[in-house]
Every structure is written in C-alpha cells, then in structure tokens.
Amino acid sequence: MNGADALITTLADNGVTACFANPGTSEMQFVSALDREPRMRSVLCLFEGVATGAADGYGRMAGKPACTLLHLGPGYANGAANLHNARRAFTPVVNVIGDHATYHRDFDAPLNSDIAALAAPNSVWVKSAETADSVGPLAAEAIIAAYGTPGGNACLVLPADAAWNEATVKGPMVTPPAFAAPDAASVEAVAKALGGATKPVLLLGSGACGEAALAAAGRLAAHGVRVLTDTFTARQARGEGRFRPDKLPYFGELALKDLDGVDLIVLVATQTPVAFFAYPDRPSVLVPEGCSVETLCGREVDAAAALNALADALGAPAAGPVETYAAPDAPAGRLDAWAIGAAIARHMPTDTIISDDAVTAGLPIFTQTKAARAHDWLSLTGGAIGQGIPLAIGAAVACPDRKVLALTGDGAGMYTVQGLWTVVREKLDVTVVVFANHAYRILGIELGRTGAGNPGPAAAKLLDLGDPRIDWVKLAEGLGMAAERVATAEAFEEAFARAMATPGPRLIEAAM
Amino acid sequence: MNGADALITTLADNGVTACFANPGTSEMQFVSALDREPRMRSVLCLFEGVATGAADGYGRMAGKPACTLLHLGPGYANGAANLHNARRAFTPVVNVIGDHATYHRDFDAPLNSDIAALAAPNSVWVKSAETADSVGPLAAEAIIAAYGTPGGNACLVLPADAAWNEATVKGPMVTPPAFAAPDAASVEAVAKALGGATKPVLLLGSGACGEAALAAAGRLAAHGVRVLTDTFTARQARGEGRFRPDKLPYFGELALKDLDGVDLIVLVATQTPVAFFAYPDRPSVLVPEGCSVETLCGREVDAAAALNALADALGAPAAGPVETYAAPDAPAGRLDAWAIGAAIARHMPTDTIISDDAVTAGLPIFTQTKAARAHDWLSLTGGAIGQGIPLAIGAAVACPDRKVLALTGDGAGMYTVQGLWTVVREKLDVTVVVFANHAYRILGIELGRTGAGNPGPAAAKLLDLGDPRIDWVKLAEGLGMAAERVATAEAFEEAFARAMATPGPRLIEAAM
Structure with a gap:
C-alpha cells in the first residue's frame, strides 16, 4: 500500500466513491491506484472546471462528497470558479490536489506554486499530506471537514512522494457530523x-x-x-x-x-x-x-x-398545501423561454433533476415548472457561470436512474463546453438545452442598471456573441453528442418530448 | 471622467492599448468607458483563460503589457492557469479585476470572495483602488510593476464604485524601468x-x-x-x-x-x-x-x-555562427510530428510566430524548424496546458502583419477551445494545428516514469481521449473557423502550404 492507495481506500471506506479527474504527471500514482480500488468510479473531465462542477452536482444530489483530482496549482485554479459556486451551495467536496514531491518544491520547477494559498479563499479546510502515513488520516479529516456542517470544499494537497512512498496506515472510518438540533x-x-x-x-x-x-x-x-x-x-x-x-x-x-x-x-x-x-x-x-x-x-x-x-x-396545521400536477398548454409560435418552460413542464418525467445555468431564461422556466412532475432544481449559487453542464454530469453520476436536464445560456455554456464530451463518454442520461440568443443578454440589462449608459459600438461588441455565430449542433457533434437545432415552440416541444422519452446524451439548441 | 475613464486613459497614455476581456455586471463602467477611449482595442474572449493567455502572448511579442478585464474572484480564477504561465514567462500583464462596490463587500453577496488573496500567488503586485481618484495613479503603478524588471502579473482590483464615481485625476505617464547594466x-x-x-x-x-x-x-x-x-x-x-x-x-x-x-x-x-x-x-x-x-x-x-x-x-569573435535557410525534404507517408515539422519548416513565411502547446509533438517540430525562415518560438513556460490558442491570439493582435501558428495537442487544445471563436471574430491571421492523437500521450510516458507501473483499465481510461472521438473540424466550424482534417504527410503538407498562402483563421486537424 502506497500513499495513493491509502488515500483511495480511505475515501472509499467513507463512501467517497466518485472521482472527477483531470490528472497530470504528479498524480500518476493516484491514477494507477484506481485500478486497485474497484469501489471508486473515476470520470475523466477535459478541463478542471468540469470536474469541480461535477463534484458540486454530485454532492448536492448524493448528500455526500465526491472527490476531484487536480493537477497542482493551475489545475486547482481552473476548477476554482465552480468551487466558488460549490462553496456558496455548501456542497461537501474533497479536492485532491497533486503537488510536486515535498523535496522538489524548493527548486521552484515551472509548475510550482503556493497551492495552499490559492485554495484557501474557497475552502473550509486545506492541508498537505507531507508523508505517506499522513495521507489516509488527513483524507478522513478532509471528509469530515467537507461534510461541515454545513458542507464545503476541503482541499487535500498530495505531494507526489507522499503518494508513491509506502504507507503503513490508512485513514479511519468517520461519521459525518449531524446537523445540530434547533435551539x-x-x-x-x-x-x-x-x-x-x-x-x-x-x-x-x-x-x-x-x-x-x-x-x-x-x-x-x-x-x-x-x-x-x-x-x-x-x-x-x-x-x-x-x-x-x-x-x-x-x-x-x-x-x-x-x-x-x-x-x-x-x-x-x-x-x-x-x-x-x-x-x-x-x-x-x-x-x-x-x-x-x-x-x-x-x-x-x-x-x-x-x-x-x-x-x-x-399550533400550525400538521401539513401545508402542496402542488398538484398541472401542465401548461402546448406552446406555439415564437420560441422563447416561456415556451421552452411550458414544454419542459409538460414532458419532463418525475424526479428529473434540473441544473440551471440559463441566466435570463431561468426564471421563466422556473415559473412554468412550478406544478410540473416532482423534480429537483439546482441553482447557480455563486454567480460564476459555466456551471450548468458540469453540475448535470455530477447529478447524473449520483442519480443514474433519474433524467437530468442542463439548462444553459450560450455564453455560460461556452465556459465549460468540454463537459459535453464527458456526458457522452459516461453515457449519462443528460439532456442539454442551450438558449442560443447569441448575446450576454443579462449584461445588456445590467449595463443600463449600473448607470453606464447606452452601449457604444465598443461596449456593444463586448456583450455580443453573434459574430461569428456559434453552431451548437456542430459543437456538440464534434464532442460526440447527438444534437439538433429548433427555432419554433412546436419544434422545441417535439424535440424535447423525444429527448425525455429517449435515454442518453442529447443537446437541443434553442435558437432564440 | 469617472474612475473607469481614468483607468482606461491612464492605460492608453502608457501604451497599454489592448484589452482581452470577459466582463460581467461589476465591469460595466469599464465596458462603457471603452467607447470614450479609441486608443484601446478590446477583444472579447468567451472564457477568461483565453483572455489571460492572449495577454501573455501579446506581452511576449509587443514587449509591453496588455490588460485583461476579469469578473471578480471567479473570473480571475478562470484566468489564473494561463497567468501562471505568464508568470513563468516573466511577461508584463496588467489584470483589471472588477469587484463589488467597496461598501457592498461586507454583505458577502454570492460573487464575493477575497480577490487579493486569490491573485497574490501568481502576481508581482496586487492592489485595490478603493476610490475613484486612486484608480489612475494605481493603474500607473500597476504598469510599472508589470514591466518589472523582469515582467510579471500586476493585478488592479477595481471596485464598481471606484469605477462609477467621478474622478478628478488620471494616472501619470510612466517610464518602463530599464533592465540593469551588467555587473x-x-x-x-x-x-x-x-x-x-x-x-x-x-x-x-x-x-x-x-x-x-x-x-x-x-x-x-x-x-x-x-x-x-x-x-x-x-x-x-x-x-x-x-x-x-x-x-x-x-x-x-x-x-x-x-x-x-x-x-x-x-x-x-x-x-x-x-x-x-x-x-x-x-x-x-x-x-x-x-x-x-x-x-x-x-x-x-x-x-x-x-x-x-x-x-x-x-576576446571572442565579433559575431558567431548563424543558421542559413535549409528546408527538410517534402514529407511523405505516415503523418507524425516529424512530417508535420518538415512541412512547417518548408512553408512557414519569414517572421512567423509559433505558439507551442504541442506537448509530445513539440520537440520534433522544434527540431525540424531549426533552419527554417526566421521566426519566434513561444514555449509553454509554466506547464499549464491550454496556452496554445490563447497565446496565438495575443501574438496576432500584437503583430498583425505576421503569420501566427498555434500548435496544440488535442488534450491541451480542449482546455481553451473557446479561443477559436475569438480568432475568427478578430479575423486574426492564425493557423491552428491540432495534434489529434486522442490521448494524453505525455501521461502514458510519465505513468511509467513515476514508477506507477503499467496502467490497468481504470488508469488507462484517464489517459485516453478517444471515446468519444473528438472531431476538431466540427468543433472549429461550430465556432466559425474553416477547418480540415488530414491523415497523411502529403495531405498535411498541401493543407499547410495553402494555410500559409492564405491569410486568416484556419484549423488543421492532424489525425495521428
């Protein structure tokens, strides 16, 4: 058993059985050790922001942490925006951040940086395992810290030598802390x-x-x-x-x-x-x-x-009012967020999980689905766009029997578009709806509200995504995902109903 | 003149005339002020890692800083990996990081975070402009700090109220510090x-x-x-x-x-x-x-x-040996990095700029081009992959009359694939070559070297990019870029020669 084995075993013993990973050289021992721990499911992400967003989605739905595997300071930094969102969601996440071997750090090799300092602002707990025997016990500490209460990001820095050296102990089984009784x-x-x-x-x-x-x-x-x-x-x-x-x-x-x-x-x-x-x-x-x-x-x-x-x-009643199922009428004509929301409410199955990174389209859909089949709605808690697709990945890994719906603005979706590949690779039951309005629409609204006045040509160009026009069908197909573009309410309803009836990855570009 | 005007004027007065931006609500004053300062060219990037990598490429080629415009802590974090590379390249960069209004920070709104703490590890200088009148003077300080010597990342935090309040002063004209004379x-x-x-x-x-x-x-x-x-x-x-x-x-x-x-x-x-x-x-x-x-x-x-x-x-001679132009023979048969390097050496015009994020393909091409036409080679200095396309953007903005060649591994390219869109939008003369070996090839080599043994199925899956197979032609076309796939040395040579002879954005997927 080396330090990496001690880590993965301790994680798995404590129910941390999903790892969203983008490893590098310093993490090769961890990668290799995965083959010795069948309880751990590893999911490759092509960018760390996908991995961390997925860990957030997993934690929100599973009620327990996933781990991420990140490559030194830059790998952590790439994942930090979605960890900001996870922090604001109080999601338990254990981040394993590979580092140079302890003795190698002082030489300041090109990938060296102060990982603990980078990770501190978003984390409830950051420690570095300086020896192989400290890895397991610190992993157990990280798990407890991630649970909270409430939950948060725990970051375990894993120097390469702590991973490859022989370890004599793994970490203990720990009990997730219980939420306190009311005062x-x-x-x-x-x-x-x-x-x-x-x-x-x-x-x-x-x-x-x-x-x-x-x-x-x-x-x-x-x-x-x-x-x-x-x-x-x-x-x-x-x-x-x-x-x-x-x-x-x-x-x-x-x-x-x-x-x-x-x-x-x-x-x-x-x-x-x-x-x-x-x-x-x-x-x-x-x-x-x-x-x-x-x-x-x-x-x-x-x-x-x-x-x-x-x-x-x-002395309130023993039960309050609850929604009864009521679907909006079939939408017709112009495709807007209200029409899309109606179609979603009409066709999404019971227990659908919605990952909302739809920005300006989010509220109309939230409103339309108020009396839809029972579902869970996951919001963008920290305001760092680019969460929609990654969160859906994690939710789908946590809940393989539930339909997952990722709603994303086109601007937001471009942040972590790499996630589409992971959805396909893992054969996740995720439908992605992209609201292709070819603009940072929210910023057009905010520009006026901040008193910045009407945009001149230079300002307008920074809010516009229409030149060149992004073809989401080609983007999705380029990453292996079946996709189609729809431009009317009727066409959306038909495409969406089909996506709900068919398991597996699919993207719908809603041309708005 | 508000604080944003003072900032942009001070930047432009001091020759900082390119801004790679991904703004949000807190940066709307800056965005609006761009229309009042025609000397500043703003370039929209769909992800902050593209913006920071572009600023690095610009700084390396222009010998002066560009600025970035980033949206609070998460926007900075998204750009931090390429700023790590910039730090290791000693490139002068001025990062403008928007923040909440000073009085709003204490309420810990969802996007609030400790920006200065996040930025410190990668920066030579971090300050926050707490008043409108401090913006201009601090911008001048940031410019000096970015120049160095040697250069580095200077981060100016710009609270929204410092941007929107009336400013009575702009910053001074400053003189870039000179490198010291030898001792x-x-x-x-x-x-x-x-x-x-x-x-x-x-x-x-x-x-x-x-x-x-x-x-x-x-x-x-x-x-x-x-x-x-x-x-x-x-x-x-x-x-x-x-x-x-x-x-x-x-x-x-x-x-x-x-x-x-x-x-x-x-x-x-x-x-x-x-x-x-x-x-x-x-x-x-x-x-x-x-x-x-x-x-x-x-x-x-x-x-x-x-x-x-x-x-x-x-008493050394007054001049040493220099290369004379010598092109390799036309490559034939199997497409590998040596064949690609030969074609590049044969066809790239004088003064081409090469942005190298080609990972395992880099050295063969470096070797083949040793006696090619005069060119500049920009390496991945910090080891954080995903630099190739962004760096090329910045180099092309800095040197509009030169051909720019972005060499990227497929794994590396996926990190900042959004950059293709900016290349097209800005009509940059950039040819992107993607080495599509459908693997993190370097990690396959490193796995053995770290003593982690032969990969089992779980480990092998984390090094493989082939399932699903990424179609770079569709990806590029989805982002508006003309693209083609070639699978033989002859086809590459022909496609590459055509790309060199034709100005404008183009992607070649080298199927290896």
Missing part, C-alpha cells in the same frame, strides 16, 4: 416575534429547501406566514406533491417591492438578503425600512426540525 | 571561471533568447563555449540568420546525460536547472557531480549586454 430559545423568540408581526415572511436558504424542510415550511404557510426562498438555492424540491414557496426576486428593487410592508423577516439557514450586485443609488441590503430580522436557525442546524418546532410552537 | 565583477568572475573550465556550458533563460542576446551568445559559441537554453523559454528568435543554441532536454536523465562531463554551468537570466517533475530515485537538480555553477546575470539585467561584455572580456 429552543430561538424557536420561542421567533414564535413570539411572528405573533407580534403584521406582515412577516420566512426566508429559506439552501439548507432549508429539501423535501422535509419545505414540508415543514408549508405548515407555516398554512398558518398564514408567507414563505420565500433565497434567489439561488443549492437544491430545491419542487413540483407535484411539494410545497411551493415564492422566490426572492433577483433585482434588488423588485425584491424590495415584493417585501414592501413586511415588518419581520425570519431567516432560516440563510443570511440577511442582499442585492447580487451594487448599483449607484440603490440599497445593498434588501430589508424594508422598519422591518426587523430574526434568525430561526443558522446553516449548521437541521432546518426541517427547526421549522417543525416553530410550526408546533405556533 | 562588471560578475562578468570578470565568469570569464575567469570559463578560462579554468574544461567543458563549460552557458545556460540561457527566457530573458536571454531574444535576437540581440542570442547574437551575443553566438559570439561565445564561436569562442568555444557550448550554449544551451532552458527547456521552455518565453520567446526565442530562431531560424535563418539567428544563432542556434541547443535546448536542455525535458526529461532529467536526458538532461544529465547531455551535461555529462560538464564542469561549469554559467547561468544567464535563469536559475540552476531542475527537473520538471520529481521521480522516485531520480535527482531533482540537473547539475552533474562536481560541476560548479556561476551566474553571469539575473533576470533583472540586460542579458545581451552581459553576454557581449563576457564575449569582449574573453
């Missing part, structure tokens, strides 16, 4: 505050949007409390049979309008709402004048238990 | 050491491979001193009319074999040679037993002046 005093205080409020809202964060927490929040809705979620949540149980909260609008002024008159915001596993970006002369904090803010529980607490305790304290 | 004592000491050595070599780093420094090194070669360069140099003047040094082999054992019996290594703008990676039971430092190491000059010194001073001190 009785907080429950009582919030119950009292709700009693005195005339227009209270409950705001749910990522940790409070699973099926159990939403059912508990539904009880409070039945009691008359309006329930909202953060604009972007890691994973939300939606559709048939689920309670449907509202969503805090993305633009701050719309959020404040929506909260107009609210005199109490109760935070559940989230923080005081703030605008996604600052704008001249607009507020950062999205709390109306005179509104007080109370916290039911932080992210380290079992949100479902806290919400049920609150519901019990208020 | 007479060092020259004398090296001259003396050379006099006492029986088998000395001169080792040239990135800063000593320009035309003037190589001509000076040629004088020493004429005096009987063997001249080598580092394995990977930022920019090397090669071919007809240039002195041709040898290159230190990539693999450590080959380097040591090449240096066998050498009793003196003289470092010129470089460091003691070390192996690219560590391997079990192989040395890290590539200096033979008993060989002494002397330094003629560090990277902050004018290497050409130092080499000429040394040549003068030794």
